[in-house]
Amino acid sequence: MIRLVDVHKSYTKERETIKGVSFEVHEGQIFGLLGPNGAGKTTLMQMIATLMKPTSGKIEIDGLSGDKDLLEIHRKIGFLTNEIKLDPMSTPNNLFNFFAELYDIPEKELKDRRDESFARFGITPFADKKINELSTGMKQKISIAISLIHNPPVVIFDEPTNGLDILTSKQVTDYLKELKEKGHAIILSTHIFSVAEELCDEIAILVDGKIAAQGTVGEIIKQADVESFEKAFFKIYVENHIE
Ligand SMILES: Nc1ncnc2c1ncn2[C@@H]1O[C@H](COP(=O)(O)OP(=O)(O)O)[C@@H](O)[C@H]1O
Ligand SMILES: [Mg+2]
Secondary structure (H helix, E strand, C coil): CEEEEEEEECCCCCCCCEEEEEEEECCCCEEEEECCCCCCHHHHHHHHCCCCCCCEEEEEECCEECCCCHHHHHHHEEEECCCCCCCCCCCHHHHHHHHHHHCCCCHHHHHHHHHHHHHHCCCHHHCCCCHHHCCHHHHHHHHHHHHCCCCCCEEEEECCCCCCCHHHHHHHHHHHHHHHHCCCEEEEEECCHHHHHHHCCEEEEEECCEEEEEECHHHHHHHHCCCCHHHHHHHHHHHHCCC
């Protein structure tokens, strides 16, 4: 569903931020990009979500490329990032209606989807409150509901549990597991290895714009020749990080 081939990205002439990244994510799979701040996770996710072009290399969503099939790709992907903020003066209901119109979702379907996702995330009592009166967790849950309003087969979530308390965080991770069961192809980034360890079928450890290790949790632990995923992460990081 998602395919990256030798993707490079330079923001400036002096420095390459993404240094040749390749991987594939399939239906019913959760793929995790795990790496410290500055590794290049958001840069990669933004390129997969077609918000930015790679300097070189290829990115395909279901065989489509952002160069020519932009609208078609947008219907297939749901993108969540902390970089985009909800309008503080709007309300969950208004935002939901706005994005539903953008995606041409029929009225009846919209109502069912809104009721379902607002109930699931406990948004219903806040549906007509101003965004700036809501908690961080509630805003994040609204962002998630909106990013998936068009039921996209591909889910791209940049640090979805960042800054959330443990209960909200669990609601989000449970939801991702459910989407996986339904056959969505999911890519998520995180700097929290317990999140990666719990959720992901496959993990790529990203260090300084390169994949330093890739595989299941078990494979990465074996490859690093240590006893735990936490130890494997630090060992791989130290071995690959350039000052
Ligand atoms: N718009 C930009 N212009 C220049 N450098 C950037 C820009 N966005 C990110 N970077 C740099 O690229 C590197 C990777 O950043 P980012 O993709 O945000 O990493 P992560 O999400 O893993 O924390 C960092 O060194 C960051 O400073
Ligand atoms: Mg980031």
